[in-house]
Amino acid sequence: MSLVPGGVTLIVADNPSPMTLEGTNSWVFDDGTVIDPGPADEAHLAAIMAVTRVRRILVTHSHPDHLEGVAPLRAMTNATVGELPPGMRELKTPGHTADSVCFVTASAVFTGDTILGRGSSVVAWPDGDVGDYLASLEKLMTFSGVPALPGHGPTLPDCGAAARWLHRHRLERLEQVRAAMAQGARSPEEVVEIVYADVEPSLRWAAMWTVRAQLDYLR
Ligand SMILES: [Zn+2]
Numbered sequence: 399m400s401l402v403p404g405g406v407t408l409i410v411a412d413n414p415s416p417m418t419l420e421g422t423n424s425w426v427f428d429d430g431t432v433i434d435p436g437p438a439d440e441a442h443l444a445a446i447m448a449v450t451r452v453r454r455i456l457v458t459h460s461h462p463d464h465l466e467g468v469a470p471l472r473a474m475t476n477a478t479v480g481e482l483p484p485g486m487r488e489l490k491t492p493g494h495t496a497d498s499v500c501f502v503t504a505s506a507v508f509t510g511d512t513i514l515g516r517g518s519s520v521v522a523w524p525d526g527d528v529g530d531y532l533a534s535l536e537k538l539m540t541f542s543g544v545p546a547l548p549g550h551g552p553t554l555p556d557c558g559a560a561a562r563w564l565h566r567h568r569l570e571r572l573e574q575v576r577a578a579m580a581q582g583a584r585s586p587e588e589v590v591e592i593v594y595a596d597v598e599p600s601l602r603w604a605a606m607w608t609v610r611a612q613l614d615y616l617r
Pocket residue numbers: 418422461463464511549550
């Protein structure tokens with residue numbers, strides 16, 4: 399059984415990477431709403447426009463892998479930007495970035511990069527904020543049993559459970575950062591060496607962002 403609600407089509411952009419997983423998820427509604435047009439990629443935008451006549455464009459946050467396609471898609475379709483369709487509401491969920499939001503319908507939560515389909519989300523220092531991120535996860539914990547449709551990776555069956563897991567994971571990481579500092583680690587580099595030793599080298603910079611954000615939070 400698909401977890402994607404009826405009337406919603408997933409179009410995955412061809413921008414896979416360790417950070418974007420399989421690529422950016424663009425969620426396209428039969429009513430003409432698009433959540434996250436993704437990168438400014440001609441073939442990707444054409445695939446979105448093949449699903450529906452695009453009327454409304456929404457963005458979960460202003461990172462380029464979600465936002466770049468907005469201007470060209472708008473130019474090609476005359477769609478509005480930021481106007482919610484009936485039956486949808488916006489939930490402010492800062493943390494990954496200061497401007498992160500989720501979109502909530504009766505059958506799903508579109509979580510952007512606040513909850514990914516796999517793994518933990520980066521707190522994008524200096525714009526992101528660990529305290530805000532924890533508070534946003536607490537809001538999302540209330541959506542028990544509701545599918546989470548993320549900005550990257552597979553759909554999750556239970557937004558509430560995913561938020562609880564990420565909240566616990568973040569608190570565990572904070573505990574590890576505290577312990578590393580107690581052992582004498584001072585610079586973000588030293589903390590990453592200890593706490594994120596298991597992270598592959600290509601993702602060290604993302605770990606560095608998150609550690610800087612965690613150090614800010616702990617101070
Ligand atoms: Zn993203």
